[in-house]
Amino acid sequence: MKPLGPIPAGYGAIDGELAIAGRKASELVELAGRTPLFVYSRELVEQRVAELRAALPARVALHYAVKANPHAPLLAAMTGLVDGFDIASGGELEMIRAAGINPARISFAGPGKRDAELEAAIAAGVTLNLESEGEAARALAIADRLGVVPKLAVRVNPDFDLKGSGMKMGGGAKPFGVDAERVPALVGTILAAGADWQGFHIFAGSQALDAAAIADTQAQTIALAARLSREVGQPLPKCNLGGGFGIPYFPGDIPLDLASVGAALGERLAQLPAELAETRFCIELGRYLVGEAGVYLTRIVDRKVSHGETYLVTDGGLHHQLAASGNFGTVVRRNYPVAIASRFDAPVEEEASVVGCLCTPLDRLADKAGFPRAEVGDLVAVFCAGAYGASASPAMFLGQGPAAELLV
Numbered sequence: 001m002k003p004l005g006p007i008p009a010g011y012g013a014i015d016g017e018l019a020i021a022g023r024k025a026s027e028l029v030e031l032a033g034r035t036p037l038f039v040y041s042r043e044l045v046e047q048r049v050a051e052l053r054a055a056l057p058a059r060v061a062l063h064y065a066v067k068a069n070p071h072a073p074l075l076a077a078m079t080g081l082v083d084g085f086d087i088a089s090g091g092e093l094e095m096i097r098a099a100g101i102n103p104a105r106i107s108f109a110g111p112g113k114r115d116a117e118l119e120a121a122i123a124a125g126v127t128l129n130l131e132s133e134g135e136a137a138r139a140l141a142i143a144d145r146l147g148v149v150p151k152l153a154v155r156v157n158p159d160f161d162l163k164g165s166g167m168k169m170g171g172g173a174k175p176f177g178v179d180a181e182r183v184p185a186l187v188g189t190i191l192a193a194g195a196d197w198q199g200f201h202i203f204a205g206s207q208a209l210d211a212a213a214i215a216d217t218q219a220q221t222i223a224l225a226a227r228l229s230r231e232v233g234q235p236l237p238k239c240n241l242g243g244g245f246g247i248p249y250f251p252g253d254i255p256l257d258l259a260s261v262g263a264a265l266g267e268r269l270a271q272l273p274a275e276l277a278e279t280r281f282c283i284e285l286g287r288y289l290v291g292e293a294g295v296y297l298t299r300i301v302d303r304k305v306s307h308g309e310t311y312l313v314t315d316g317g318l319h320h321q322l323a324a325s326g327n328f329g330t331v332v333r334r335n336y337p338v339a340i341a342s343r344f345d346a347p348v349e350e351e352a353s354v355v356g357c358l359c360t361p362l363d364r365l366a367d368k369a370g371f372p373r374a375e376v377g378d379l380v381a382v383f384c385a386g387a388y389g390a391s392a393s394p395a396m397f398l399g400q401g402p403a404a405e406l407l408v
């Protein structure tokens with residue numbers, strides 16, 4: 001039997017069924033009218049924000065990386081919880097504006113911004129995290145044509161990465177940001193053009209569970225921001241320290257020691273050099289804010305045995321949960337936390353694989369894991385589904401279409 005990932009804190013059972021935000025899984029499915037269904041718990045997101053606020057220095061603002069989950073009601077709920085939003089496309093700009101969020105709270109990072117996206121962002125007063133000299137030139141020309149003073153920051157490609165991170169976004173050649181040694185010259189051009197200089201965005205990696213590695217990266221980020229500001233010859237208005245706080249997805253993963261990240265950052269901020277004395281700092285988090293607050297519910301439509309192995313065939317799959325299937329950047333496939341939601345407190349009785357309804361061997365939500373005996377009609381829960389689920393999976397594959405989504 002292969003192990004399953006750890007079920008996040010905050011979930012319990014009512015009448016033997018998985019309960020999310022105090023409501024039974026079957027009740028939530030009834031409310032949504034169908035499976036597959038993503039359920040996001042507002043309460044768990046609020047709790048996470050409160051933990052972050054308690055652990056991090058008060059001087060550090062909290063930004064939400066919209067790419068993790070742009071579900072409209074969730075964005076609306078986030079407005080009162082976080083200080084800013086980071087978007088990665090013109091599409092996300094539209095989503096966030098539709099949620100009524102003030103564009104002054106938004107920054108826009110991401111390679112390959114089209115002219116139309118730059119124009120929409122500049123006109124709205126969004127801060128652009130510039131990814132290259134070419135993008136800077138286009139942004140300045142567009143702002144000039146619009147007669148607007150653009151809010152510009154530079155995304156720096158640092159010479160270091162976030163050790164142990166699932167996704168490295170710095171350290172060597174990268175399509176993201178401007179190589180650190182060319183940044184002072186670019187900032188000089190931005191200042192000379194009369195733009196509203198916002199500062200640096202330095203994002204070194206994502207999905208790290210090692211507090212010491214995060215603290216070390218934050219220290220290197222602050223040192224780099226100070227060095228670049230000295231070379232620019234101006235105090236730094238803002239510094240986005242990146243994020244990279246990970247969540248436990250797999251067996252053996254240990255939750256991040258948030259208190260020690262916060263304490264180390266507090267110590268760094270207490271000894272800032274002169275050019276950063278007045279700098280406003282922020283961190284930018286996606287999955288850490290919303291990942292564990294989401295559950296994907298899918299119904300078993302068939303139970304079958306092949307060569308002695310049991311398959312629970314569901315109406316969901318990798319078209320909604322690419323990451324849980326092991327096809328979103330993982331090298332070795334391991335099981336996410338998965339459970340039979342309708343028999344949540346029942347003991348393990350058999351080994352089974354939970355598969356999706358797509359005709360590909362890649363469509364596997366749990367591989368040879370231990371479950372209570374489940375039948376057709378039972379609900380399966382895939383946890384850690386609040387980030388990079390619905391919006392990061394190929395919903396149109398095989399004509400399946402999107403899952404329902406519910407914020408409770």
Ligand SMILES: Cc1ncc(COP(=O)(O)O)c(C=O)c1O
Pocket residue numbers: 065068086109167169203206207243244245284285286287288387
């Ligand atoms: C620039 C940037 N910001 C934020 C994120 C969000 O990362 P996470 O969801 O791991 O916090 C990413 C992820 O790749 C990113 O590239």
